[in-house]
Amino acid sequence: MSVGGKNSHKHRTEPTGSRHALLLDVVARRRAQPGGDSMLALLLEQRDEDGKAPTDRHLRAQLVALLVAGHDTSAASLAWAFERLARHPAVHARLREGDPAYLDAVVMEVLRVRPALTIAPRRLLEPVRIAGRTLPAGIHVAACLWLALRREDLWPEAAVFRPERWLAGPPPNPMSWIPFGGGVRRCAGAPFAEMEMREVLRAAADLTIRPVRPEPERARRSALVVTPHRGGEVLVG
DSSP states (O other): BBBBSSSSOOOSSSSSSSHHHHHHHHHHHHHHSOOOHHHHHHHHHHHOTOOOOOOHHHHHHHIIIIIIHHHHHHHHHHHHHHHHTTTTTHHHHHTTTOOOHHHHHHHHHHHHHHSSSSEEEESSSEEETTTTTOOTTTEEEEHHHHTTOOOOOTTTTTSSSSSGGGGGSSSOGGGOOTTTBBBGGSSSSSHHHHHHHHHHHHHHTTTTTSSSSSSSEEEEEEETTEETTTTTTTOOO
C-alpha cells in the first residue's frame, strides 16, 4: 500500500468569496466569546513583541494553513515514518514496547531526517548581517531546513536514522531542530502534527511491515512538500 504523499495536489492558500467571509465570521464569533481549548482560542491569545493581538487577516491566514496546508505535510511525514520504520526493524521492534519517550524520539527523528519542507522563507523587516553579508530590508531570505538538519557539526552521523540520539548522550540543541521553521512564525500546527504522528505510529506499532523494494525511496517534491518518490510503499502482514 502507499501510506501518503504520492498524489498530493497543489492547494490554494488564499480563501475567496464565501470562504473568506466564513472564516472571518468564525474569528469574530470567537473574539466575542473568548476562551475554550480550540486552536483558534490559542491563536487569539498570541501577542507580538509590542503586545498587540493578531489581526483578523493574520488569524484567517493561520486557519487556512492549518486547514489546508497541514494535510499534505502531515501525510508526507507519516509516509516517511513508515518508509523509515520498514527499513529499520530494530527501531520498529522497540517502538512496540510502548515507551512514550521512545515514541517521541522516533517522531522527532523522522522529522529531522526527512522534513516535509525544504525552506522557511522570511521577509526582512530591517537590514541584517548574515555570514559576512549585509542584506537590506524588504528582501526575502530562506533558511534551508533540509540542509540545517543534516549538518554534521550539529547532528553526528546526520544521514543515519537513529532515534536513540534523542535519549542517550548530550541532548541536541533544540534551536537546531527546525522541521517546522523557527522564531515567532514557527508553524502554528506543529504540536498538532506531532500529536497526529504519535497517535498513528502508536496504533500501528503492532503491525508487521516491510518495504516493497529493498532500496530506500528518494525524496521527491510534490508542490511545496517533500515526499517519498513512491509514496512510502510498505507491505503489511
